[in-house]
Amino acid sequence: MRITFCQGVLAVAIAVNLLILHYISSLQQRLLQHHRDHPHHGSRPLLCPPLKPGLTVLIREFEDFENYIPDVVRSFLKQDPELNIVVAADRLPYPPMLLPNAPNIHVVLLKPSPDRPAYEFKPETYVRTEYVALVPDGVKADTATAQLEQMLEEFRSSQTKVEMVAAPVRSPAPLRCLNLKVSLKEWTAEYMPAPPASRLCTALTGEAVVLLRTKDFFNLSRPLARPLLTSLFVQTSLRGWAVRVLDVSFSLLHQPLLTSAHNQWKADNLAKANRLRLFQDFGLKRVILEDGKEQWFGCSKETPRCFGTIHDDTPEYLYQNRWTPPCCLRALRETAKYVINILETSGVRYWLEGGTLLGAARHQDIIPWDYDVDLGVYLEDIPNCELLRNAESGSVVDEKGFVWEKAIEGDFYRVQYSEHNHLHVDLWPFYPKNGLMTKDTWMDHRQDIEFPEHFLKPLVPVPFAGFLALAPNDLRGFLELKFGEGAIEKPEYPNPAMKSLEKGS
Numbered sequence: 102m103r104i105t106f107c108q109g110v111l112a113v114a115i116a117v118n119l120l121i122l123h124y125i126s127s128l129q130q131r132l133l134q135h136h137r138d139h140p141h142h143g144s145r146p147l148l149c150p151p152l153k154p155g156l157t158v159l160i161r162e163f164e165d166f167e168n169y170i171p172d173v174v175r176s177f178l179k180q181d182p183e184l185n186i187v188v189a190a191d192r193l194p195y196p197p198m199l200l201p202n203a204p205n206i207h208v209v210l211l212k213p214s215p216d217r218p219a220y221e222f223k224p225e226t227y228v229r230t231e232y233v234a235l236v237p238d239g240v241k242a243d244t245a246t247a248q249l250e251q252m253l254e255e256f257r258s259s260q261t262k263v264e265m266v267a268a269p270v271r272s273p274a275p276l277r278c279l280n281l282k283v284s285l286k287e288w289t290a291e292y293m294p295a296p297p298a299s300r301l302c303t304a305l306t307g308e309a310v311v312l313l314r315t316k317d318f319f320n321l322s323r324p325l326a327r328p329l330l331t332s333l334f335v336q337t338s339l340r341g342w343a344v345r346v347l348d349v350s351f352s353l354l355h356q357p358l359l360t361s362a363h364n365q366w367k368a369d370n371l372a373k374a375n376r377l378r379l380f381q382d383f384g385l386k387r388v389i390l391e392d393g394k395e396q397w398f399g400c401s402k403e404t405p406r407c408f409g410t411i412h413d414d415t416p417e418y419l420y421q422n423r424w425t426p427p428c429c430l431r432a433l434r435e436t437a438k439y440v441i442n443i444l445e446t447s448g449v450r451y452w453l454e455g456g457t458l459l460g461a462a463r464h465q466d467i468i469p470w471d472y473d474v475d476l477g478v479y480l481e482d483i484p485n486c487e488l489l490r491n492a493e494s495g496s497v498v499d500e501k502g503f504v505w506e507k508a509i510e511g512d513f514y515r516v517q518y519s520e521h522n523h524l525h526v527d528l529w530p531f532y533p534k535n536g537l538m539t540k541d542t543w544m545d546h547r548q549d550i551e552f553p554e555h556f557l558k559p560l561v562p563v564p565f566a567g568f569l570a571l572a573p574n575d576l577r578g579f580l581e582l583k584f585g586e587g588a589i590e591k592p593e594y595p596n597p598a599m600k601s602l603e604k605g606s
């Protein structure tokens with residue numbers, strides 16, 4: 102048989118096509134095979150495989166310079182050699198920590214290194230079990246009692262709904278059950294003692310091993326912030342979670358944990374610094390302890406005012422759905438009391454004005470979201486007060502550190518809490534004219550209007566911010582003239598067009 106040139110070309114073309122087809126199909130086969138072998142490619146930790154039953158021990162609270170983590174780890178491995186243990190440190194511990202080299206033991210560094218992927222620095226990459234137990238330094242697991250298993254068992258079979266269980270550590274700081282109330286709006290955390298023998302708490306003090314669901318723990322805002330338990334309970338109490346104290350307990354490897362007074366002092370200082378940073382990060386400026394003592398974080402005479410310049414009468418904290426920081430309210434009360442005392446002793450007639458008077462009428466205090474205090478004064482009385490007289494020619498720092506000045510914004514006076522902290526009381530001078538109280542500088546505010554002098558005749562004392570201050574008679578008439586009907590009963594933010602109380606809370 103003879104083959105034409107055309108037939109030859111056709112045959113070659115078919116052969117080439119078949120070859121290409123074979124090549125493509127084998128390539129697909131290989132790709133499929135690769136997918137089967139490496140189901141998650143390079144992004145394995147991002148596509149989280151489901152959590153395995155059981156628990157992981159997570160150790161976070163320890164110091165570099167002296168710790169017993171290797172002993173803690175060994176004691177838990179004695180209970181269960183397969184136990185997953187994760188040690189989380191901000192950076193590589195130094196001096197080095199000599200841990201057993203095993204696939205179930207991980208040290209996670211939380212500070213990322215620029216040459217490594219982010220998931221390596223996330224503890225959730227290594228905690229792949231359904232439960233996680235937070236274990237403090239120095240804790241000894243007991244082979245005979247198998248405490249972790251007991252905790253897990255009790256958690257699973259728990260009748261009352263709790264999100265966490267805790268086992269006390271027998272240490273010099275005994276475990277105490279507390280109730281914690283956190284109000285971000287008021288920048289406040291309040292610890293209260295729980296009823297005696299109470300086992301159901303919203304916070305704990307002292308040392309404990311705490312067990313919770315891994316998915317709950319890593320769904321917190323900052324699961325690993327230190328001090329670990331302080332941070333944990335602030336976050337969990339905001340979510341309405343509870344912790345149940347179990348009968349199971351742990352002992353310490355040895356007591357005291359730190360061998361020298363110097364190291365103890367170092368550890369105490371670091372704990373204090375961590376606590377300060379934690380409350381600052383969480384925006385908690387006032388902490389009331391279970392014994393009633395108060396701790397304040399931020400705002401003093403030495404710090405700047407803790408909110409910036411105010412735009413549209415709406416301070417920045419209102420946009421954060423928060424009210425005036427309690428330390429600012431305290432400083433405003435203190436400044437108001439101080440200024441009013443000076444006005445009274447030097448013979449300057451004054452009265453609570455504007456929003457300040459509204460606060461006095463509503464709840465005998467500064468409105469919880471207000472940012473300054475306003476007083477009206479008789480212009481003709483100004484020369485009676487030496488500090489106001491002197492303020493005419495520049496700002497004056499008085500003997501108590503308050504700053505008196507003529508405001509640059511217009512014809513009024515301002516007394517600042519301190520040179521650094523510009524929280525202030527404003528003094529607005531009015532003068533009588535044809536039976537009306539008037540002035541020369543007007544602000545673009547509804548309440549900044551003339552009013553009949555009879556409201557000031559006489560002035561009447563009202564309770565305000567913990568003392569008695571003078572106010573116009575017929576409080577309601579005066580306030581409704583200035584703010585409109587129902588002003589006392591209907592609270593509203595200063596500029597509802599920007600941020601309104603209803604929508605914002």
Ligand SMILES: *[C@@H]1O[C@H](CO)[C@@H](O)[C@H](O)[C@H]1NC(C)=O
Pocket residue numbers: 316317320340
């Ligand atoms: C994580 O927390 C948020 C709010 O705190 C909640 O709505 C969500 O259901 C939680 N997710 C899981 C997986 O628990």
